[in-house]
Amino acid sequence: MDLHHELKVRFGYDEFRPGQEGVIRSILQRNDTLAILPTGMGKSLCYQLPGEMQDGLVLIVSPLVSLMEDQVASIRKRGEKQVAAVNSFLSSEQRKYIFDEIHKLKFLFISPEMISRSDMTNFLMRVPISILVVDEAHCISQWGFDFRPDYLRLGEFIRLAGNPPVLALTATADARVEADIIHYLHMSNPNVIRQSLDRPNLTYTVQQLETEADKTTWLKERLRMTKGPGIIYVASRKRAEELTHALQQEGIRIASYHAGKEAGDRNIIQQQFLSGELSWICATNAFGMGVHKDDIRQVIHDQMPASAAAYVQEAGRAGRDGKQSSAVLLYVTDDEQKVRFIVQKDLPDEPQVHHFAAMRSSGQSIESSAELAGISETGSRVVQYYLESLTLEDVYKTFTKLKYDKEEKLRQMIAYVHEKTCLRGQLLSYFDETSQTKPNMCCSVCGTVNDEWLISTESLGNRRRLLQWEERIRLLLC
Amino acid sequence: MKLSSIILKIAKKMDGQRSLNASLHVLRGKRSGQTLQDIDYFSVKPYFSLLPKLADATFAEAVQSLRHSGLIKESEGIVTVTEKGKRTEEELRVFHFDGWNYRGREEVFFLRLVLLVQTLSQLRDSQNSFHPITNDRKIQQFVKEVLRSLYDSRQNNAQYLADELLLALEMTGISDLQASILCHRLTGVNASGWTWEQLEEATSEPVASLQLEYLEALHRLIAVSESEKLAEKLPILHKLARGIRIETPLTDSTSITKKLFDQGVSIEEIASTRQLKVNTIEDHISEIAANDRDFPILQFVNQEDQLAVEMEVKNNDVKRLRLLKDKFPHLTYFQIRLILTKMKGEYV
Numbered sequence A: 001m002d003l004h005h006e007l008k009v010r011f012g013y014d015e016f017r018p019g020q021e022g023v024i025r026s027i028l029q030r031n032d033t034l035a036i037l038p039t040g041m042g043k044s045l046c047y048q049l050p051g052e053m054q055d056g057l058v059l060i061v062s063p064l065v066s067l068m069e070d071q072v073a074s075i076r077k078r079g080e081k082q083v084a085a086v087n088s089f090l091s092s093e094q095r096k097y098i099f100d101e102i103h104k105l106k107f108l109f110i111s112p113e114m115i116s117r118s119d120m121t122n123f124l125m126r127v128p129i130s131i132l133v134v135d136e137a138h139c140i141s142q143w144g145f146d147f148r149p150d151y152l153r154l155g156e157f158i159r160l161a162g163n164p165p166v167l168a169l170t171a172t173a174d175a176r177v178e179a180d181i182i183h184y185l186h187m188s189n190p191n192v193i194r195q196s197l198d199r200p201n202l203t204y205t206v207q208q209l210e211t212e213a214d215k216t217t218w219l220k221e222r223l224r225m226t227k228g229p230g231i232i233y234v235a236s237r238k239r240a241e242e243l244t245h246a247l248q249q250e251g252i253r254i255a256s257y258h259a260g261k262e263a264g265d266r267n268i269i270q271q272q273f274l275s276g277e278l279s280w281i282c283a284t285n286a287f288g289m290g291v292h293k294d295d296i297r298q299v300i301h302d303q304m305p306a307s308a309a310a311y312v313q314e315a316g317r318a319g320r321d322g323k324q325s326s327a328v329l330l331y332v333t334d335d336e337q338k339v340r341f342i343v344q345k346d347l348p349d350e351p352q353v354h355h356f357a358a359m360r361s362s363g364q365s366i367e368s369s370a371e372l373a374g375i376s377e378t379g380s381r382v383v384q385y386y387l388e389s390l391t392l393e394d395v396y397k398t399f400t401k402l403k404y405d406k407e408e409k410l411r412q413m414i415a416y417v418h419e420k421t422c423l424r425g426q427l428l429s430y431f432d433e434t435s436q437t438k439p440n441m442c443c444s445v446c447g448t449v450n451d452e453w454l455i456s457t458e459s460l461g462n463r464r465r466l467l468q469w470e471e472r473i474r475l476l477l478c
Numbered sequence B: 001m002k003l004s005s006i007i008l009k010i011a012k013k014m015d016g017q018r019s020l021n022a023s024l025h026v027l028r029g030k031r032s033g034q035t036l037q038d039i040d041y042f043s044v045k046p047y048f049s050l051l052p053k054l055a056d057a058t059f060a061e062a063v064q065s066l067r068h069s070g071l072i073k074e075s076e077g078i079v080t081v082t083e084k085g086k087r088t089e090e091e092l093r094v095f096h097f098d099g100w101n102y103r104g105r106e107e108v109f110f111l112r113l114v115l116l117v118q119t120l121s122q123l124r125d126s127q128n129s130f131h132p133i134t135n136d137r138k139i140q141q142f143v144k145e146v147l148r149s150l151y152d153s154r155q156n157n158a159q160y161l162a163d164e165l166l167l168a169l170e171m172t173g174i175s176d177l178q179a180s181i182l183c184h185r186l187t188g189v190n191a192s193g194w195t196w197e198q199l200e201e202a203t204s205e206p207v208a209s210l211q212l213e214y215l216e217a218l219h220r221l222i223a224v225s226e227s228e229k230l231a232e233k234l235p236i237l238h239k240l241a242r243g244i245r246i247e248t249p250l251t252d253s254t255s256i257t258k259k260l261f262d263q264g265v266s267i268e269e270i271a272s273t274r275q276l277k278v279n280t281i282e283d284h285i286s287e288i289a290a291n292d293r294d295f296p297i298l299q300f301v302n303q304e305d306q307l308a309v310e311m312e313v314k315n316n317d318v319k320r321l322r323l324l325k326d327k328f329p330h331l332t333y334f335q336i337r338l339i340l341t342k343m344k345g346e347y348v
Helices: A003-011 A020-028 A045-053 A065-077 A092-100 A118-125 A149-160 A175-184 A212-225 A237-249 A263-275 A308-315 A335-345 A350-361 A366-373 A377-389 A392-417 A423-429 A469-477 B003-013 B020-028 B033-041 B056-068 B083-091 B106-124 B137-153 B157-172 B176-184 B196-203 B207-226 B235-240 B252-262 B267-274 B278-290 B303-316 B321-327 B333-343
Strands: A033-036 A057-061 A083-086 A107-110 A129-134 A166-170 A191-194 A202-208 A230-233 A254-257 A280-283 A298-301 A325-331 B072-075 B078-081
Touching (some): A003 A045, A020 A033, A020 A045, A033 A175, A045 A129, A045 A166, A065 A083, A065 A107, A118 A149, A129 A149, A149 A377, A166 A175, A202 A423, A237 A254, A237 A280, A308 A392, A350 A366, A350 A377, A350 A392, A366 A377, A377 A392, A392 A423, A469 B106, A469 B157, A469 B176, B003 B020, B003 B056, B003 B078, B003 B083, B020 B033, B020 B056, B033 B278, B033 B333, B056 B072, B078 B083, B106 B137, B106 B157, B106 B235, B137 B157, B137 B235, B157 B176, B157 B207, B157 B235, B176 B196, B176 B207, B196 B207, B207 B235, B252 B267, B252 B278, B278 B333, B303 B333, B321 B333
Parallel strands (some): A033 A166, A033 A191, A057 A107, A057 A129, A230 A280, A230 A298, A254 A280
Antiparallel strands (some): B072 B078
């Protein structure tokens, strides 16, 4: 079969990106396949191409509504209209419409909560499924940084649906997570295709500073002197607002982005960043998934993320076009404590679990029990899941283990900032890889960081001027 | 435009009759019988549901500034507007909100407009593939329909839409600043919309004020767009305004109650069938009464009581429920509210 021909005709590309072809061949031979491909390496093509080449429905399980909508939009954008998404936000009328049209659909996105509902399972069991795609498959593992208990119910669905070929996709999975994915999705003799996480065009830097205030000063200087487009990741909405304001004062075209912003403004900010009207985004980790911008030159972390996996994912948003790009992590000594607090806060402790269980058995809903016990929304889903399958004692034990595990993950990041050997090698080692190449501009420890290529030549933005309204209309439409 | 000015306008209408919370409920669009009756009785429908997410603190701050400038006074929970307040209120310009008839639907109109402008801007630039400014499928489908109907008849729609917008904004009577805000929230090729903060920086007006200006401008633009008389001059905008105005004056839940009530089911029975409190059903009934000239009030209050309360209101200018209740202890609040509703139109 001439896959290159199919790629050219259906998608207009000349070449596959690394890893794609192997995955596609494996799935076309109806093998269960686990593909571990770095962010931005075109994971969705791995099911879109074989999906188009085969009869039947491609069912894609996806954890986030926003991600789902984004993927639907991008598939539509290339001209495939037989695509839809089912999630709990749809009205029953909209849902019915999709079901009536199901035989015409090629791609159906669905959330894990929806797929495990019995009415949904019964319905989907009768639909011929060509590929069952599990996106962000690391969510199935409690060792992953984004555990979603609903994913654990997928195994049951796969069995009921007559074991269609399963394609599990993820950007990061160490050996433990890999084993979990294969086990819980009942994958038989799967082909595991792992593309190196190494990004030779990224330069890694750890910048140690004395105080929080130094971070702001450093960032001001950095953004004045070097070029975007870039993302600054911060730990809180408050910091995002403050830092953005300080950098705007320097004349930098930057906006903040976080879940607390009005939806209209969030869309506008994305649009401005894509079009280049903004050079920088200062964001919490709410920003990034589903943002397709290939020419991001810098990703700077104002605060270390909770794990190396999260760091690799976020830093990896730089340089998807393959050109030289920079990943910087700022660090002051206090950061460890701060991040530890944020990380552990999400995990309920013994009294909280106890309280939650008591509330549940007195007939309270999951939401209000969680609120009364002071457990976060994500936390409550995890607790609820374990309470259904384990004794209270074992739930406590599990959470103690999870706390320990999170601490271990955080230690990776702490080790990274204190690292005395190559940063690239260190990051890769967390994923049981060794670096194959030695780029010229490797990392701050190797001492080969050279920022000359980053020096900005653009002048800083002037204050934006409002146009007369008639002028603005003509600019937009005439 | 300041929030405090709007509150002052409402307070003036309810002068000496209601608490500050009544104004807050109007602005938030609370669907209780009391508020629904108030907006009718005091003619503040245009302000209904203008700011559904108005925070307590924001409201309190605006009220504080009115109090501080000596424009309003509060005693026993009732707000009165001072002489100074009255003069200030008269000097304020007339506002042209239409909250009651749009109730948040204005955003749907605007999203349709934003997406249509973006699409036509992209097509004019020969870019058939782009990232839409909204992922809302309903909006996308609606705009797609509109586009299809446009292309059946003619080309160069970007130019036509530009002409319509220029004409419509002129006809609305909004200020240049308002028109400019609306236009800068629109997105096109190499001209993304502006965030509220960017608008604040460029105009030196606070975000909250800009958003109120925007809301009023939007209400007036929809009014022009939906007008049947102008439909021929503004065919595209007319299409975009389809289904925006709230046609049924009643809330959804009240409509269900009305159906049962019209079949002769009693309040208690309605409450038990619908598993709602009797109070709630009474709120529904008040809402129905406020919207129905021929409401059979005699089912609930006898002629004698009705006349007595009416006399009291007319002669002593009392509209406060509690005072009326003191005077007529044998009547329930519900009955008094119904009588006041019935009087609306005859008096005031």
